[in-house]
Amino acid sequence: MKALESHAKNMLKAAGLYCTRARLCVIMALLRENRPITQEQITQALDAPFDRVTIYRTLDSLGKADLVHRVFLEERACHYELSHHCSKTQCHPHFTCTQCGQTHCLTDLKLPLAHHHGYVIQRQQVRLAGLCPQCR
């Protein structure tokens, strides 16, 4: 059994979720891509064909188990990625290049958590836009 597959199985086991074909395939696709992608991109990246609805429901169950979360970019469709590079309070920043359009996960960039009087801040998400190393 490939390393990716056993990784995916372990994630599902640890989360107490049924270990189904669809969940394994989606997790493996997200592991391979390692960036936020849409339902459509996930569907295309899968080895086996699955119904759109199944992908959405899979993402939903993985989301409730905190294995996956949504990323909101300047595009119509939601993007999804694995949560394993994020802390509970802070997802890593996402950078989108205004030139080439690519989005990069800046997993090594740690920004200080904001404070504001009277507010309890539980989570912080940062979106950056500009020029990527290739395009500047």
Add this chain to the structure above:
Amino acid sequence: MKALESHAKNMLKAAGLYCTRARLCVIMALLRENRPITQEQITQALDAPFDRVTIYRTLDSLGKADLVHRVFLEERACHYELSHHCSKTQCHPHFTCTQCGQTHCLTDLKLPLAHHHGYVIQRQQVRLAGLCPQCR
């Protein structure tokens, strides 16, 4: 003529845009609300009835003139707000309460602009989630 209306007219004049009923109404609605709202909320907040498409096209033209910009929250629909509380490089942070669901503009909270080697960062947007003063 009311202060809101002349404010709206000045914004359109300064931007070199036609001063139309729809644009005036939309800007005045956004001035009154003073928080990010959806096309549907804008339409409901208007005195006169306008077609959905007109609202979208109005937001588009105001957006191109940098009078308005989109705000992405954890909801399906895009939200829109006036840009007058934002600098070119950084929009003020938006806080959404996980309890009551309300979104607040933290216009007085200034976060340092991120730096990352090799990247030219032109714009930064921050979304915060947690408990608002009423709900904590």
Add this chain to the structure above:
DNA sequence: TATAATACGCAATAATGTTGCATTTGTTCT
């Protein structure tokens, strides 16, 4: 292997946003 809980596929529907085109409105110039 039997059972119950859960996930899946398919069809239908909802929500949000966009496009084409004929008509109306706003601006500018006389």
Add this chain to the structure above:
DNA sequence: AGAACAAATGCAACATTATTGCGTATTATA
């Protein structure tokens, strides 16, 4: 004020993304 032109508007149709209902198939467990 009136004419001429550019731009905005309304309406119908369409596109994209996500959700719901329900019957069937798969999974975990004993």
